Amino acid sequence: MTIIQAPALAANAGATTGSEFRRGIAACMPVLLGIVPYGLVLGAQAARKSLSGLEVPLMTGLNFAGGSEFAAIQLWSSPPHILLIVFVTLLVNSRHLLMGAALAPYLRHLSKRKAFASLFFMCDESWAMSLADSKERAATGTSLPAFSLPYYMGASLAVYVAWVAFTTAGALLGPVMGDIDALGFDMAFPAVFLVLMRGMWTTAAAARPWLVSLVVAAVTHLVLPGAWFIAAGAASGLAAAYYLAGDA
Incomplete structure (x- = not known):
């Protein structure tokens, strides 16, 4: 039994777009509890590097990849080494090539427009949950597509909104909170990845x-x-x- 499991499947003819979307949101709620503290940590670290409350949501919303954002903040200086930060960001985010390849067989029923647009919101959490959900749906042998786009978007958008919101909150509240690393909040980032890794263990x-x-x-x-x-x-x-x- 794995730590991450899809909830009871709604893979039946009565499943609606709305119900699948809500199923995705509900499934990622435990993950969001982990996103809150390390989103605050990243925002606070960015504030210490003089990024404003507007620059932080632009970074986390347009890039939407926590690992590379932590790396970029660690490398941030004045003036910033732009080429180095871009290189490290590309290198850290290159794992998305393998993640996309693993998900690709389940996306064949989607148009390219829908597939490419939805993949912007792919992150480690939504990818792991949707891949597990797709495999479970495929195992049931139903006639419905194994990949549920509304489920995926529900999980992805919930993570996206939480990530942008709490990194911004961290940037705005960072000076008030002080050194929140001392409270151990930075451990939430690797902890979430350990849970995801355990869920994908074969x-x-x-x-x-x-x-x-x-x-x-x-x-x-x-x-x-x-x-x-x-x-x-x-x-x-x-x-x-x-x-x-x-x-x-």
Whole structure:
């Protein structure tokens, strides 16, 4: 039994767009509890780097990728090293190539317009939940498409709104809250990913890229300052996934 499971499926002829959308929102509620603290942490860290209450929601709303945003804030300086930040952002977000490829077989019934528009809102949480939901729906053998776009959008938009709202709140309240890292809120970010990873666990062999990424990131963090450990972990994990794909 995994930690992340889709709730009772609404995969029947009576399921409406509205009910599927609400099912997606309801399914991601536990995840939102984790998003609140690390959204506040990112916003507060951005405020300490002199980003305003307007610049933070622009960053989190247009990029919508927490890992790369944490990396960008760690690398932020005055003046900022734009090319370095762009490179690290592309590297950290490159995992979305594999995530999109895993979801692609379930999107074939959608038009390109709908598929591409919806993928803007894809994040680790909504991707993991929708992939698990699609696999469960496919296993039931129903005639309905395995991928429920309203369910996906319900989960994705709930995460998106929460992320933008609480990073903005963190930026506005950061000076008042002080050093919220000292309260342990920054642990919420890796905690959510550990839960997602456990939910996607299949076999130990398939988890080898995670182990490679973890070891490389930990070693890089010990020997190099700044946020290079995020980029190193992402690159090594992608490389390991590519070379070990045939053995998993």
